[in-house]
Amino acid sequence: MLPIYLTYDSGVDEFEIRAIMIALIEFKKLRPRQKVTVHGSKPWSTGDYSSADWYIKSAKRIFREDLGRVQLDADSILTLLENEPWQAQQSHIDLFFTSYDLSLRGINFCFGIARGRNTVQSLYRFRRLCEDDREIAIKTLVWHELGHIFGLASDLSRSNTRDCCGSHCTNEGCAMCQGVSVKEWVMHAREVKKYGMIYCSQCMDDLRRARP
Ligand SMILES: [Zn+2]
């Protein structure tokens, strides 16, 4: 079983780190043997690939005139994660968080994206929310992108999946359901909290079978 390496840039705050950690503790209850290593934002080596902030500095930047600020290109961060020199020595899942807004292939913005065994997630757009909503929005994002990594809701022949910005679950209350705006994501996160299970029974079947 591949370990999860948790990394976040130095702009990610204490509240966000706490919400991520709680989400991971709850996820581990479903997958008790899953190892998680926290690398955080402190440099772990020198030179290239030496800290989360190195990835941020090396990512492709897009200046959005309509927003008056910079977004980071999510694909370019995933490519950096895939090219990590030590992936070959110690295979792992990269769970990477940024305090910057993310964009993706012409899409206005994205909360997160998973590709292969890596995922990058932005906490930027949740910062305007009240604490309760912000916490559940972050936790649901962690579960959602980890779910993609473990292949959840990827079988489009099933009645509970559909293609909407990638393959997603249609069961409200399942973290693998999709939300494409902050408002939708908060509604989705509230449903997940109310349901109290993280994933629906079909997606749990996928997780039990997962062996990345
Ligand atoms: Zn998704």
Ligand SMILES: [Zn+2]
């Ligand atoms: Zn589901």
